[in-house]
Amino acid sequence: MDDPQSYHMTPEEFRTWGHRVVDWIAAYWQGVEARPVLARVQPGEIRAGLPAHPPQQGEPFGTVLADLDRLVMPGVTHWQHPAFFAYFPSNVSGPAVLAELLSAGLGVQGMAWITGPACTELETHVLDWLVEMLDLPPAFRSGSTGGGVIQDSASSAALSAIVAARERATGLESDRRGCDGRLVAYASTQTHSSIEKAVRIAGLGKENLRLIDVDARFAMRPEALAAALAADRAAGKVPCFVVATVGTTSSNAMDPLPAIGPICREHGVWLHVDAAMAGTAMLCPEFRHLQAGLEWADSYCFNPHKWMFTNFDCDCFWVADRAALVRALSVLPEYLRNQATESGKVIDYRDWQIPLGRRFRALKLWFVIRHYGTEGLQHHVRQHVAWAQELAGWIAADPDFELVVPPPLNLVCLRHRGGDTVNQAIMDRLNAGGEMFFSHTRLRDQLVLRLSIGQTWTERRHVERAWRRIREVGREIAG
């Protein structure tokens, strides 16, 4: 560099500090089990340790790294702890993190084919690979009418889907003149909150989201959906969007696609299938019965950033008719025009998502798939499911506890028979103790504990120990 005054970190310095940071992460993963899973700080405590004003002069990188340990780490909740059973996991793995590093170093923008041909084509390619690996409908392939794209999250995938559905239902009239309060969307009472949020953002209004009743296993009742659709049409409403979930967040319920699909088709309504967590299980043929009926879907998503060892963000989103999606989301200002786009031979992924800019996220999926191979991914998924099933067996055999629903995969819902107060106390005490972290939900108006068995570093012994401690603390509290 010819600027003697440059403040940039030189490539030599980057090598030195980069090795240090890599070693820091390796040591973090090796030692994370000794840390309390849930951060033990009070609101405001982390900020209180930080200087009130930004530095005028730059500081040595070693000082910054030391402050990471000193000032930041006490406030970290350890999602990569093997006893992290809360929510759904947000897994990392070596190959994914190194691909994220490469993507950051390359700093490629994939908004259009021309701004990153490899970024675009590798993404199309690995999403086609995943259609094969997960046995998804052939219409989702890029060589068919559809195709796949990486979104940041299932929330954004749902919003993209609902906007496409809205425009298909109104012949782009809502795109031109705005929504008119007549469009209606449908989801079960167990559907993830991101659907309500997408319905509201897209201008449909939350009163136009029908929450359809569920059966004893918390799966959508298709006859209730059919009735709601018919009632809305009779009332002059315009049904446009149905969400079915393969593996709900609360209890891993499986909405019955083979029954829901034909109802959506009959009413000409867009069917979006959300398999954010459970989608990864479809790597294993023995679990694919859970996605039977997926050929009815207009769109589908699952999150490798949950259970497929690909660090956040990485949601894979497919549509059966890419034209419907692109019509609803495309923009082409003069400053983005180019010959490749005009030729019609390329994909410009900006038209498949909400934002304009996009990182080179396909690298992560490519690295993960190649490092593990299909069989490596299957191995770990099968282990998680097997441990969850073992845990379910232990719970069912214990007189003090109830297995709330038989787990279809790796999410286990249980409760102590002593009532909500006892369950809340068990959860609070164990989470505060730092040895594990799990979360709760409400089912049948009762507080239910949920253990999601799927963190990258979780082993059978962590599941065993979690159950032993839950029983012990249950006994201590309920007497």
Added chain:
Amino acid sequence: MDDPQSYHMTPEEFRTWGHRVVDWIAAYWQGVEARPVLARVQPGEIRAGLPAHPPQQGEPFGTVLADLDRLVMPGVTHWQHPAFFAYFPSNVSGPAVLAELLSAGLGVQGMAWITGPACTELETHVLDWLVEMLDLPPAFRSGSTGGGVIQDSASSAALSAIVAARERATGLESDRRGCDGRLVAYASTQTHSSIEKAVRIAGLGKENLRLIDVDARFAMRPEALAAALAADRAAGKVPCFVVATVGTTSSNAMDPLPAIGPICREHGVWLHVDAAMAGTAMLCPEFRHLQAGLEWADSYCFNPHKWMFTNFDCDCFWVADRAALVRALSVLPEYLRNQATESGKVIDYRDWQIPLGRRFRALKLWFVIRHYGTEGLQHHVRQHVAWAQELAGWIAADPDFELVVPPPLNLVCLRHRGGDTVNQAIMDRLNAGGEMFFSHTRLRDQLVLRLSIGQTWTERRHVERAWRRIREVGREIAG
């Protein structure tokens, strides 16, 4: 690990390969100048090199890394090339990339305070720091009525702002019952395409986006805005959202906030200010006159991932009234309830953005600010602006070329006097040659070449050379 069958990369392997990847990136940055900036591949060429089917067995990491060089790199457009002058830059730097690596390794989800207290509080803190560093209005501070949040992009920030604006204008009626076709948004004819996209996604309809006329320097004409607002109100419409830009994408035009602000206030309309690129310049007091009037803004964003050496994605978004934003975007399903949230003492950033999940992006900003210090960032910004001003002088002095507008900062718009065909040919030939990459726009119905001087590794000699080559090729083509 007690699983002898594990397919995970071990921490030891991660150390070894991590060091290799760090060295790869350092070498890439050192050698990037020798590569053609714009990828020289045809549509489909990268895919054709990839195996049609995913691997059943995992592969050695060294093979994957070798394939990165062999199969992927030929399709990369080099955004980190010092002669990348296209669009706006998407800069990386050593400290930012290492923070991204740490963020990936930690794998923290910052959707709620409890899921990542440090992730949340460091974000609030550095966004308060930036209020000071950029001299933003005090209402944007977290200790006031407002606050800041990191979004993925200015597109998503605009969508969040428009949804908040929509709900403020209708008293949450559109959130409940949906849009009704009466809401109207306003932006100049030069506003970024993301605004039209946000207006469409939010259900307002593109016919309800008024594109306000601009003056000779492509800045919004306030009297035209006032007239449009008055006409819409007289027609029974509901004006809700005005976007003003500090540094448009086409020509870096500066919309006059001191005149626009009072008009918005008079009509009770939400004013969003988009300074995606130019915002970084406000680190330097001598450029802050360009954001005079910002105290009228209800929301504001700029992108450190463009010009502030913080790798994508990192858009900083502030609101003056956080309650208006949170009301429009909050969801709280049972499985996300927790004591910290109920206490009201914490920020749950999921309610400040479209998606639920979020990475620990504040680490990047913290590392960048501490590595460079305010003075280091100022140094590089001042250099870029000085070189752009030099280039503008050379253009103005050349009889064959025209400086289309005087550049306020570091975006230079020029054209050869030979007409559109000559300019298109100059651009196509130089971009195809691989020695530099710049893009175009249309202003006054003429094709205009744009050079954005702001890539991390750009030096004065790259700007000099770009101008010399543009002149040479102009002479060759125009004779």
